[in-house]
Amino acid sequence: MAFNNRKFSMNRSSGVPRESTSTKITRRFSTNEMSNNENDSKIHRQFRNAHEGHKSHAGLDPTRASTGVIWCTERAYEHGFLEEPEKWANLGQGAPEVDDDIEGSFDRPTTVDVTMTGREYGPTAGIKSLRAAVANLYNAHHREGKESKYSWENVCIVPGGRAGLIRIAAVLNNAYLGFFIPDYTAYNEMLSLFKNFAAIPSPLAESDNYHIHPNKIAEEIARGTSVILTSNPRNPTGKVVKNPQLAEIQDICRDRATLVMDEFYGGYNYTSDCDGTTISSAENIEDVDEDDVLIIDGLTKRFRLPGWRIAWIVGPKEFIKAIGSCGSYLDGGANVPFQEAAVPMLEPNKVRAEMKALQTHFRDKRDYVVTRLTEMGFHIKSIPDSTFYLWLDLEGLPEAISDGLNFFQACLEERVIVVPGIFFDLNPSKRRDLFDSPCHHFVRFSYGPKMDTLKMGLDGIQRVVNK
Template sequence: MQAGNFGQGAPEVGHIDGCMDKPTHIDVPVSSYEYAPVAGIKPLRTAIANLYNTLYRQEKESQYTWENVCVVPGGRAGLTRVAAAIGNVNVGYFLPEYTAYEQMLSVFKKFVPIPTTLEEENRYHIDPVTISKEISGRGLGVIVASNPRNPTGQVIEGDELKELTKIAKERHTTLVMDEFYSAYIYSHAEEKNGRCVSITEFVEDYPNDRQKIPHVEIMPHTAQLASFSFAFSHFHSTIPIDVNKDPIIVIDGLTKNFRLPGWRICWVLGPKSVVSSMQSAGSFLEGGANHPLQLAALPLLDPEQYRKEAAALQKHFRAKRDYVLKRLKEIGLIVRVEPDATFYIWLDLKDLQEPIDVGLTFFEECLKEKPSHRRELFESPCHHFVRLSFGPPLDELKRGLEGIERVVKKFGFKAKA
């Protein structure tokens, strides 16, 4: 019996109607036998900056350049480089969240990770009021969050996203935004397919006034590796606040929106000083991304093609989302907070009979039926939940849902009070 992989943290990579077919062969010039620069090759960094300027920053005076981009070998490498540049601060993150955040934050001992649990009653929503309260109450210097959100499938957009940038500036708090699912948005009518979400749209030019501006301070070398920290200082200038001054850092890549997870080509976008720090950190971490694949990525970053790709993805994955939600309802599994984004469903199991009302046991029983429902498990307070991915092809989802249905029929539901 074939397995249905509901734990797949990546989209299907085959042909999708309306999407550009990905290259099956790439040129490998002799020059690419050499190491690429630690922050990535300049043409790719320039193309990434142009993508953001075209999609999100048209008619804005402040524009991203290649110096605002650091190319990294995967999203985790991007998170690690950011972590290496963070000093002794309190770092906030929200549960449920992408598990790599907790894993990364537990490795770097120089800052204090502080989780905040989001509630189902509020649709696991991160709103400006919550952010402001957490910054003030817990003294957060950095906040790490995915948007759109893994695993709950929610999204912060529009005025709320704009308000978050304002709070970050006013409270002198760096926002690190994981935007890997920015093209997987279903909160709009289908005729608006192609719309994407990024906080970079709201990194604005502001009036000249005295503000605290983030810069990177390289600490003295020790017997081990150099360390880096963010520092904030008062700044007064006739130059407007811009992309090089706002405390906004974005992580994204080819993994999800371009459906090329195996290429491990991702990037971090932020102020030049932050990128410079991450370049230094990368020299003693992973050393940089694959040189030939950086060259191969260049044709993929055309903004107009990206919009077409996003529109096709939204049509295709919205249909898969709707199918999985419909089948889960038929099985008796009600999704209380349906996803508006990503390709994940955050499913509450507490109405099922013991022992499958706990994610780990549910997973073990599903393995016997061969639908592998997830790859990572969240600890309490999320142990009654599983993350189901509708990233795989539809035939695989159908096969997996049949297996889940057999497990549910075998154990049943708790009696209603």
């Protein structure tokens, strides 16, 4: 077969032939030139566009490249956010303020010692001292007086929350996995990545403030769901499922389904008058090695250290052993020096005082944001009782900015970033048209940043509304 008669190469994005730049290098696997019938044929263009091997960067699926929050940040870059971030109010990214300005909060480390151990590869399940410190924290705050206690073997340290969720997904068996919408945007990519389970969405009712009732869990299990994933406190609605309903949900799941609880916002709890109490399903577990409850949390949110990428999974030893092992081929494990530096932060009394300071500070910011937005004319149906998010309804606004995407675009013009609600209507297999989404007329507003940033952002939103 000859390869030297080819005069054209193919632009795989458009399907249009282009002149070859070389007479020596050819790519056509036939002896004849491509005919006009091939070049101009609609069916040939459809074939090339439908088959990945005929497109530019054939091995790339760009739809997996980012979460909704990152997509929003990239659009902000197009408007100058990258060049002058200090002039922007980023109310989109789910990050708490990291400064040492919160009254009653302990100072964050400014240096980290690197021991000889820290120079070595660490265990993919995490160093034993940190695993033990996490177990002790949960026992002190949530297992007081209970016979069954967590040990270091019930804890796996992971390099961030997403890595933890991916590890959990990697060890799940062939199952239906139920999740509730709206929920955390990164679930979308994770749930579409693995083929060892089928992700089944379960919409929650807007009229009920997207609350998860025990009967909703019972319905999921009745239709064959054997793994349930949810954030609690809830991202993006800012609501929490607490006892006795949380205990009832766990009773329904016991011996029937594995419950994966994303508790990253457990410290941002305003339901107990900011006394430092955290919300956790660890409270209701009967036997730490028998109840199939996997809890994921870390330093990212409630310890205000997102850059450290230190998180943990707490659960039955058998689960934890598998989750620890799969880190050897997924992520390699968490940074050892930062693990060592985290151990003294987790002393239970220190954490309780930290949570009290955190809750008081962020509740004050919540009240400021709600007051300002209400004065602008926003109808806030439900005040968040946890997290640092506001699920902001846009339906009462003028039509031009009454949906999440258009409001987001208008905010960019005023150097403000929010996240359109459709990104929280998880759609892993892209089976639904998101423009029909019940979340389309919402945005998620984060009051995680410092007060100066919140004021700047709210001033920008005021200008959007005034226009």
